[in-house]
Amino acid sequence: MKDYTILAINPGSTSTKIAIYINEKEVFVNNIVHSSEELEQFETISCQYEFRKNAIIDLLNNEGYKLSDLSAIVARGGLLPPVKSGAYIINEAMVERLKNRPIAEHASNLAAIISYDIANQLDIPAYIYDSIAVDELEDVARISGMKDIERESLTHMLNMRAAAIKCANDKGKEYKDLNIITVHLGGGISLAIHSKGKVIDVITDDEGPFSPERAGRVPCRKLIDLCYSGKYTKREMKKKLRGKGGLISYLSTNSALEVEKKIANGDENAKLVYSAMAYQIAKGIGELATVVEGEVDFIIITGGIAHSKFMTSQISNRVKFIAPVIIVPGENELQSLTLGALRVLRGVEQPHIYTEREI
Known part of the structure; x- marks a missing residue:
């Protein structure tokens, strides 16, 4: 069987994770951390493109990896119009959309842009x-409750589907036969209900729990008043919702580890805010359980903050009456x-072609 060397790229809000695999074997992995000071020099996330691309190339060169050895690059999918599950070939139409007209600003938008540039050169x-x-x-x-606004499925789909499929397999069951609630705990937090192999409803990171960097669902009337108060520009208000909301808003840090250190040192306000998260x-898990009339096989808590026993125990204690809770800490993204890319390269799966007709 032919060997394939694959570079995987997954940008997050404050870091860029990369790995090199030869077939199924991971041979290199690194998390390139970007400080707040480094990122604040860029007006928008898309402006970080060259900075993050160069950081990836410099790291690989310094570690002795030759880009010319790569068979393919696979990137985390960004905030495009609705797409199908599985693989898409990154093309000019996708890159143009993510650069100039993404559904929302998000670090994941950079992945395809960076990958397309490097892959074209190779x-x-x-x-x-x-x-x-x-x-x-x-x-x-x-249906949202306002005719002008339709609810969208914008979540941490990759990690949540992978965790759901893995847990189903571990239990000797088929993913397509189960009802599973997944919770991704990262810089943003999203939830999903998987029913018989499809994600039929979600709670996105702007309509549910607040997170380390995002405000989540906030009272609408007060939000409108704040928007028209004259205190903030549109851009500043967007930042208050995404980037400077959540833990940053209350505790001036987006680090769950720092918050837990504050709690360990007796900071009662930090404990209150973290417990509120x-x-x-x-509450979001309970909300999604109603979608399948309470018939939930298990609940999965995943993502970086799933390493926190404080956080996972507080969540589990409230929802374990619904279904067994499984903790899958970290990200397997x-x-x-x-x-996924390997299945495409081996011809097991055919990739989709992105076009603007998908809007």
Whole structure:
């Protein structure tokens, strides 16, 4: 069987995770951390493109890896219009959309842009896999309550689907036969209900729990008043919701580890805010359980903050009456991306072609 060397790229809000795999074997992995001072010099996330691309290339060169050895690059899918699950070939139409007209500003938008540039220079294929924009919502789930606004499926789809499939397999069951609630705990927090192999409803990171950097669901009337108060520009208000909301707003840090240190040192306000985040996450799980009339096989808590026993225990204690809770700490996104690309390279799966007709 032919060997394939694959570079996986997954930008987050404050870091860029990369890995090199030879077939299924991980041979290199690194998390390139970007300080607040480095990122604040860029007016928008898309402006970080060259900075993050150069950081990746410099690291690989310094570690002795030759880009010319790569067979393909696979990137985390960004905030595109609704797309299908699985792989897409990164093309000019996708890059133009993510650069100039993304659904929302998000670090994941950079992945395809960076991958496309590097892959073009090497004359190798580049893919995204299980984009954030994968949309399998049922029609009833799209109704928001305001005709002008339709609910969207924008979540941490890659990690949540991978965790759900893995847990189903570990239990000797088929993913397509189960009802599973997944919770991704990272810089943003999102939840999903998987029913019989499809993600039929979600709670996105702007309509549910607050997170380390995002305000989540806030009282609408007060938000409108704040928007028209004259105190803030439109850009500043967007930052208050995404980037400077959540833990940053209350505790001036986006680090869950720092918050837990504050709690350990007796900071009661930090404990209250952190507990409120767990409380809101648990409410979201309860909300999604109603979608399948309470018939939930298990609940999965995943993502970086799932390493926190304080957080996962507070959530679990509130929702364990619904279904067994499984903790899958960390993110398996680089591996999930790679395995998806590998299926395409081996001809097991055919990639989709992105066009603007998908809008």
